[in-house]
Amino acid sequence: MRIKIQKMWGKVMRIESLIVLTLCATLAISFISVVPLSHAGGAAPDESEELIFYKEPECEGRGIWVWAESFSSDPNVEPMQIRDAFHNFSEAGLNFVLFLVKDSGGWLFYNSSIGPVDPRYYWDPLKVAVDEAHRFGLELHAWFCVFRDIKVAKERPDLAMVNSTGHVSTEWVCPSKPKVRKYLKSLIEEVASRYSVDGIHLDYIRFPNRTYCYCEDCRRSWLEEHPEKPWPPNSTDPSFIEFRQKLITSFIEDVQNTLKGINPKIKLSAAVFPVPKDAINNRMQNYPEWAERGIIDFITPMAYTSNTQEFEEWIKGTITAAKGKTLIYAGIGLYKILEAQNPEDEFRRQINITRTVKVTVDCSVLGVNGQVLFRYKYLEPFINATKEVYSQHAYTPHSEAIPPQIGEPIQDPPKDNVQPFQNVTITVNVTDYPTRIRKVILHYSINNGTSWNTTVMKQVCQNTYQATIPGYQYCTWVTFKIEAFDVVGNNATKDNYGLGYTYHVIPEFQTIHIGLLLALMTLTIIFGIKAEKSSRSHIKSTNKNLKLSHLKMKATLSLHVTCKG
Known part of the structure; x- marks a missing residue:
């Protein structure tokens, strides 16, 4: 008996050994298939996982900023250059283009009847860009440099910003001035109504820093809102910061209302500084309020750096500030990444961060919705990496039409x-x-x-x-x-x-009092029935007793008569 048990135990041990060996082999094969061969012989560096293991979402904004000046001004050459570039964008997996139509110099790159068209472009770059973008399945957003307008600031110093020392800017125009606002809005309205653009992108939608603006229009508007406060206020005065934030916010809201009247499908976006405190308190870009009020469709924090950690911190800060109330497409500065030791790897890392970073805000887990590359001029060294990270087609989140x-x-x-x-x-x-x-x-x-x-x-x-x-x-x-x-x-x-x-809303007595009333009514009916039964029994008993008495009396009388007789 003992020998049989030992044989059976030996068989069990051999089976267990085979199972263990099989599992070990399976794990080893899995490990080899996952870990790159270059790292198979040792511990892989941390960044290797970031470079390889990222997931492409099916819905992701993938944009690129493009200057018209990146192409030849020759009308016989540039249209073909735009076509080739946009075809390459499509092949590389991008899905929208931010095409510059008003630069910071104040020049326009479309056939405007309002503002100064760049004299080198006597044909219409914007029309070609719109047509070619749509040909290759790309969205085309018209990109405006808003309050930085060197041409107007130099030619019309009465419209320029003035800093706290009294210096009149030769680059910036002030959003408090009605003529400035009217001119800029008229350009945006002209583009939105004449071209089949998919969006309007606002750049330089800000003050240069918090030392601006102390012009006459700002003084007058400030004193109308705050007659109790002196002029000039300190540049760090919270009320003065809020005053200037309102100038930017109200302009965005005016533009949004204009676009709704032209075509509600046109999206409105803005480029913002990547550090929230800097954007909000120094540049007067109160984008958390824009998001909360729903006056912007997406923002692009200009997180231009070659430092991975810095990039991630900036993106997390933007996510936290926006609180999930608008879409975020992280701006990636290709010209900055070129400074990295391995630019392509840094590019992959930054793309991966935008896909994996999560921040919990007000019990919601939030992230980033895409990227915008700055800019086309610097794309060539990254074209292979771009095709790699954008290998699958994705549609833009801002164009989805699924209701909540x-x-x-x-x-x-x-x-x-x-x-x-x-x-x-x-x-x-x-x-x-x-x-x-x-x-x-x-x-x-x-x-x-x-x-x-x-x-x-x-x-x-x-x-x-x-x-x-x-x-x-x-x-x-x-x-x-x-x-x-x-x-x-x-x-x-x-x-x-x-x-x-x-x-x-029921009467006040109905909850408990109606229950008591029903209970009392029920008891009354029960007691009533019992009383009625008792009464009937009493009457019946009385009648029976009377009848017995009557019979006894009759018998007595009969006996009496008999006896008397």
Whole structure:
């Protein structure tokens, strides 16, 4: 018996050994297939994983800034150069182009009837660019250098910015001046209405630094808003910072409204400084407010550096500041990456960071939506790496048209148990793919939809939003519905198929008092029935007793008569 057991145990051990060896071989093969051969003999450096293991999203912005001056001004040559370049962009996996139509010098690169066209380009580079971009499946966004306009600043010093020392700029024009705003908006309107552009991109949409501007128009506007404060204010005064931020923000909002009137499908974007505090407090680019108000479709933080860690920190800062309220396409400075020891590897690392970096903001996990390469002039050394990281086709997030998905709302307390002047909490799950939710609004009415009150619902976790409807007096009928907007302007409404969700405020006594009343009524009926039965039994018993008495009396009388007889 012992010998049999030993033989069986030997077989088991041999089977276990085979299994272990098989597993080890499988792991080894897997390891060899994953680790590059150059690192198979030792520990791979940390960056090797970053260089190799990145995932290409199916929805990703992949843009490039392009100067018209990158091509020949000869009308017999440049159109073919633009065609070849845009064909290469398409082959390299890019999906949109930011084409310069107004440079910082103030010159225009399209046939304008308003501003000065670059004299070298007596034909229309923008028209060719639009046609060729669309030929190769690329979007074309018209790129404007806004408040940096050297030509106007030099020719019209009355329109230029003035710094805190009184120096009149020869490069920058002031956004507080009505003539400046009108001129710049007219150029944007001209392009948007005459060309089939897919977007307008605003560059130099800022002040040069916080020492500007102290011109006469700024003084007058400041004193109108703050008559209690002296002039000039300190450049670090929070109120003066906010004053200048409003000048930039209001211009963007004016442009957005103009574009909506021309073609609501035209997207509006802006180039911003990569460090939020610098952008917001020194350049007056309050892009968190632009995002919150939904007046910008995407921003491109100009994270131009050859330092991987610095790039990642800047991108994380932008994500945190924007709070997921707008799309972010990280600006990658190719000219800066050329300074790196291995430019192509640094390019791959920065692309990988934009695809993997995550920041948790207000219980939402946020990231970046794409990249924009600065600029075409420096693309050639990176063309192979670009084809590698953009090997699969992707569509732009800002062009997606899928509306948000709104779940069934939950009401607390339930609709059949709302007391007079009791607040009602509405909770709902809202999702959006491939972009993100920007805002969820609760609409409620107490007059059957004749007029509506609105409140922005608070995000309480990743996809859950909540808001409160105030209490109303008894017998009030309340109707509500929910509307959601994503960061690219798509919206959806949940309104119970047009009927709205309704509840009725019940009278104050109904919850507990009606229950007691019903209980009392039930007891009354029970006691009544019992009393009635008891009464009937008593009457029957009485009748029986009377009948017995009558019979006894009759018998007595009969006996008496008999006896008497």
